[in-house]
Amino acid sequence: xxxxxxxxxxxxxxxxxxxxxxxxxxxxxxxxxxxxxxxxxxxxxxxxxxxxxxxxxxxxxxxxxxxxxxxxxxxxxxxxxxxxxxxxxxxxxxxxxxxxxxxxxxxxxxxxxxxxxxxxxxxxxxxxxxxxxxxxxxxxxxxxxxxxxxxxxxxxxxxxxxxxxxxxxxxxxxxxxxxxxxxxxxxxxxxxxxxxxxxxxxxxxxxxxxxxxxxxxxxxxxxxxxxxxxxxxxxxxxxxxxxxxxxxxxxxxxxxxxxxxxxxxxxxxxxxxxxxxxxxxxxxxxxxxxxxxxxxxxxxxxxxxxxxxxxxxxxxxxxxxxxxxxxxxxxxxxxxxxxxxxxxxxxxxxxxxxxxxxxxxxxxxxxxxxxxxxxxxxxxxxxxxxxxxxxxxxxxxxxxxxxxxxxxxxxxxxxxxxxxxxxxxxxxxxxxxxxxxxxxxxxxxxxxxxxxxxxxxxxxxxxxxxxxxxx
Amino acid sequence: xxxxxxxxxxxxxxxxxxxxxxxxxxxxxxxxxxxxxxxxxxxxxxxxxxxxxxxxxxxxxxxxxxxxxxxxxxxxxxxxxxxxxxxxxxxxxxxxxxxxxxxxxxxxxxxxxxxxxxxxxxxxxxxxxxxxxxxxxxxxxxxxxxxxxxxxxxxxxxxxxxxxxxxxxxxxxxxxxxxxxxxxxxxxxxxxxxxxxxxxxxxxxxxxxxxxxxxxxxxxxxxxxxxxxxxxxxxxxxxxxxxxxxxxxxxxxxxxxxxxxxxxxxxxxxxxxxxxxxxxxxxxxxxxxxxxxxxxxxxxxxxxxxxxxxxxxxxxxxxxxxxxxxxxxxxxxxxxxxxxxxxxxxxxxxxxxxxxxxxxxxxxxxxxxxxxxxxxxxxxxxxxxxxxxxxxxxxxxxxxxxxxxxxxxxxxxxxxxxxxxxxxxxxxxxxxxxxxxxxxxxxxxxxxxxxxxxxxxxxxxxxxxxxxxxx
Numbered sequence: 001x002x003x004x005x006x007x008x009x010x011x012x013x014x015x016x017x018x019x020x021x022x023x024x025x026x027x028x029x030x031x032x033x034x035x036x037x038x039x040x041x042x043x044x045x046x047x048x049x050x051x052x053x054x055x056x057x058x059x060x061x062x063x064x065x066x067x068x069x070x071x072x073x074x075x076x077x078x079x080x081x082x083x084x085x086x087x088x089x090x091x092x093x094x095x096x097x098x099x100x101x102x103x104x105x106x107x108x109x110x111x112x113x114x115x116x117x118x119x120x121x122x123x124x125x126x127x128x129x130x131x132x133x134x135x136x137x138x139x140x141x142x143x144x145x146x147x148x149x150x151x152x153x154x155x156x157x158x159x160x161x162x163x164x165x166x167x168x169x170x171x172x173x174x175x176x177x178x179x180x181x182x183x184x185x186x187x188x189x190x191x192x193x194x195x196x197x198x199x200x201x202x203x204x205x206x207x208x209x210x211x212x213x214x215x216x217x218x219x220x221x222x223x224x225x226x227x228x229x230x231x232x233x234x235x236x237x238x239x240x241x242x243x244x245x246x247x248x249x250x251x252x253x254x255x256x257x258x259x260x261x262x263x264x265x266x267x268x269x270x271x272x273x274x275x276x277x278x279x280x281x282x283x284x285x286x287x288x289x290x291x292x293x294x295x296x297x298x299x300x301x302x303x304x305x306x307x308x309x310x311x312x313x314x315x316x317x318x319x320x321x322x323x324x325x326x327x328x329x330x331x332x333x334x335x336x337x338x339x340x341x342x343x344x345x346x347x348x349x350x351x352x353x354x355x356x357x358x359x360x361x362x363x364x365x366x367x368x369x370x371x372x373x374x375x376x377x378x379x380x381x382x383x384x385x386x387x388x389x390x391x392x393x394x395x396x397x398x399x400x401x402x403x404x405x406x407x408x409x410x411x412x413x414x415x416x417x418x419x420x421x422x423x424x425x426x427x428x429x430x431x432x433x434x435x436x437x438x439x440x441x442x443x444x445x446x447x448x449x450x451x452x453x454x455x456x457x458x459x460x461x462x463x464x465x466x467x468x469x470x471x
Numbered sequence: 472x473x474x475x476x477x478x479x480x481x482x483x484x485x486x487x488x489x490x491x492x493x494x495x496x497x498x499x500x501x502x503x504x505x506x507x508x509x510x511x512x513x514x515x516x517x518x519x520x521x522x523x524x525x526x527x528x529x530x531x532x533x534x535x536x537x538x539x540x541x542x543x544x545x546x547x548x549x550x551x552x553x554x555x556x557x558x559x560x561x562x563x564x565x566x567x568x569x570x571x572x573x574x575x576x577x578x579x580x581x582x583x584x585x586x587x588x589x590x591x592x593x594x595x596x597x598x599x600x601x602x603x604x605x606x607x608x609x610x611x612x613x614x615x616x617x618x619x620x621x622x623x624x625x626x627x628x629x630x631x632x633x634x635x636x637x638x639x640x641x642x643x644x645x646x647x648x649x650x651x652x653x654x655x656x657x658x659x660x661x662x663x664x665x666x667x668x669x670x671x672x673x674x675x676x677x678x679x680x681x682x683x684x685x686x687x688x689x690x691x692x693x694x695x696x697x698x699x700x701x702x703x704x705x706x707x708x709x710x711x712x713x714x715x716x717x718x719x720x721x722x723x724x725x726x727x728x729x730x731x732x733x734x735x736x737x738x739x740x741x742x743x744x745x746x747x748x749x750x751x752x753x754x755x756x757x758x759x760x761x762x763x764x765x766x767x768x769x770x771x772x773x774x775x776x777x778x779x780x781x782x783x784x785x786x787x788x789x790x791x792x793x794x795x796x797x798x799x800x801x802x803x804x805x806x807x808x809x810x811x812x813x814x815x816x817x818x819x820x821x822x823x824x825x826x827x828x829x830x831x832x833x834x835x836x837x838x839x840x841x842x843x844x845x846x847x848x849x850x851x852x853x854x855x856x857x858x859x860x861x862x863x864x865x866x867x868x869x870x871x872x873x874x875x876x877x878x879x880x881x882x883x884x885x886x887x888x889x890x891x892x893x894x895x896x897x898x899x900x901x902x903x904x905x906x907x908x909x910x911x912x913x914x915x916x917x918x919x920x921x922x923x924x925x926x927x928x929x930x931x932x933x934x935x936x937x938x939x940x941x942x
Contacts, residue, residue, distance in 0.1 A: 096746045166739030268637030275567045275653045453924035
């Protein structure tokens with residue numbers, strides 16, 4: 001990427017005032033969209049699903065076309081962590097979908113074309129999504145519906161379109177079997193017609209909106225998490241425009257010389273862990289998984305832990321109401337994801353966890369310091385101890401400062417009202433820099449390097465990074 | 472990696488004179504080792520194998536312990552290339568093995584501890600291998616034999632050992648199912664006892680020896696291919712020591728500002744190809760693959776194309792002779808791998824091919840411009856056209872200059888006397904810089920960046936890069 005692109009990304013991230021639409025007006029606009037739109041999601045028995053059914057041999061939950069996604073079983077064996085083998089349902093969607101954002105410069109500032117989008121599982125019904133969310137089934141027309149809006153800007157090479165970012169990134173490794181999306185940002189130069197549910201926001205505005213609960217959807221968060229801002233030289237140009245304040249996050253993002261570990265050291269750490277980690281994942285029929293129960297309305301763990309698979313009827317629309325049925329995954333509890341960060345050599349370092357999850361593409365991914373989606377930790381009923389959870393739950397006890405704290409949703413097209421508490425906390429100088437084997441300190445600049453080369457950071461850590469503000 | 476490490480790697484690569492052992496003396500030493508050692512590999516019927524047999528249900532060829540490796544079947548479906556579906560035997564060895572080199576500084580120059588090693592399938596019986604080649608079965612003692620020599624330097628953290636390089640890299644995607652090795656280089660400071668078949672060479676000497684046929688084994692080639700040499704500032708320090716000549720390869724290795732494409736552009740190119748490539752690989756019983764025939768001595772394609780699986784009896788040793796039986800893979804023809812390179816913006820750019828192979832870890836890997844391991848191309852009997860093969864076979868017709876040309880072997884522990892012609896050719900200014908969709912120009916500096924982040928360059932392109940000399 002040429003540094004003008006990084007400069008414009010950073011400038012957009014620092015722009016929250018004098019925008020095309022004031023953030024407060026945007027919130028009114030979004031409320032209007034919500035009011036105008038009918039949205040109803042009802043639990044139904046599996047038997048009332050249309051075009052979905054259980055395969056008579058395998059028990060897998062499939063669409064009659066064999067497309068979209070299916071719920072299958074996996075049997076997992078590993079030498080990592082507290083549980084050495086288990087079976088579970090998993091979402092299998094072996095295609096690579098598009099998560100795409102169109103950007104355009106107005107007054108030399110880059111704006112992102114965002115969409116107020118309803119998804120069946122959404123908290124708040126409407127959340128802000130990328131310009132385009134399209135599965136391969138979408139854009140190859142399995143739906144028999146209309147082509148997704150703006151698809152053409154991403155699908156074909158056009159003279160008026162420049163690709164600014166284009167990465168393959170993973171989804172939830174505990175829920176999806178090796179699912180990845182193509183995260184892509186393009187810039188256009190020509191005129192473009194803005195459809196009803198779309199609006200232009202700066203990156204800084206999107207980051208401001210990420211301070212609110214459940215407003216920016218997961219797809220937006222993953223796409224913007226990969227945006228590179230360059231190094232300290234990128235910031236030089238912005239000083240002339242009155243940006244003189246390098247906050248701690250921005251220093252960590254742009255500084256590439258004061259990291260505790262070299263990139264090669266970190267790669268060696270990952271290599272060593274991958275070499276000794278064993279992960280065998282065997283796809284098995286859904287009807288042969290142990291400890292899970294199927295009744296008329298759900299497939300759930302016998303102790304009602306983890307998550308369940310449910311069936312819903314969805315009605316969405318304003319003038320014209322569309323209606324369909326589909327399976328959704330419903331979490332048994334709320335979860336928490338949190339990064340601890342600490343100033344080392346004058347630069348914020350994030351405490352990154354190497355985490356093995358069953359659906360991971362490459363054994364382990366880089367996760368937040370704390371990620372427990374399924375524990376009963378708030379009641380002190382955890383099955384096993386979660387490292388560093390104490391600090392996150394009792395920051396004052398550890399002299400930790402909460403820098404970020406909000407509730408954010410998982411993707412509403414697959415998950416039913418699932419939200420996680422997203423936190424970033426700063427620990428003080430007394431916090432031990434020596435950390436257990438599966439943890440490593442990295443700057444934002446280094447994390448961005450790993451994001452660039454795909455499949456390193458898991459979706460939870462990307463979600464947290466997306467919320468980081470530079471002013 | 473701190474730049475002193477890169478400096479010392481580069482210095483070693485530039486050192487071919489006044490070494491601990493003159494290269495000519497090394498060749499005598501190696502000849503002695505060959506003469507001293509008994510080595511016999513005999514084809515036997517499968518029925519005479521000890522501890523190996525065909526699974527009565529699946530027909531898979533397995534060791535009685537279930538360890539080491541097995542020959543299984545895969546069924547492949549893809550939308551890439553000329554053949555859309557096939558089944559084939561494949562080597563399944565789901566462990567990550569060690570390929571490790573110990574280095575040490577003598578007179579401020581880094582030396583590599585190399586091993587004269589016999590493998591059953593080796594051409595020339597003895598080839599030069601890394602200090603350590605160990606499968607997980609090796610180092611967890613499935614062999615019931617001795618611990619591999621020098622294993623301890625790689626397995627445990629030691630104060631006298633620094634890790635210089637530590638990468639996960641792939642093996643042949645057409646022959647192995649997602650096999651990877653841990654490529655690791657360590658530096659020691661203390662005294663070390665040199666066992667009989669080991670010797671110290673500089674990286675420059677190893678690269679000189681790569682000009683000869685079948686002397687440096689594949690495992691050595693893959694480990695040294697990942698060595699980073701830094702940027703032009705690394706070279707500054709070496710100028711004081713009399714190294715003033717930046718040859719074309721070294722410029723391409725160290726220059727990071729004159730590349731035709733940005734790294735982000737190249738990642739976007741890879742992302743796009745991966746998004747549209749479909750590769751479904753299903754593991755199936757060996758006895759259910761189509762078009763392959765099993766007789767007493769081999770499993771081969773009905774038209775005797777591609778490769779066959781054979782059984783051998785191996786006798787190796789000098790005073791004490793060890794003997795065992797095992798399967799090997801035998802190629803039906805010799806192959807060719809070649810990089811075209813061209814001076815663009817004053818810097819050598821390599822024409823890289825995105826190649827899909829059935830056993831690839833992540834759909835496509837970056838391959839040489841030409842890689843045809845199995846075609847009858849020399850007789851003009853190719854099943855399909857191979858892009859740029861003309862240039863490689865008839866360089867003078869295209870004004871192409873042959874910069875490198877040798878025969879190099881595949882790993883003798885799995886492959887029976889398989890060798891490929893390795894070539895690097897320079898094309899002139901008239902050669903079209905516009906290339907087909909699956910090809911992209913990259914500098915050595917960029918290729919080294921991709922090697923660092925694992926799983927990008929296939930073993931064939933790494934083999935070619937390892938042979939590049941900087942003086």
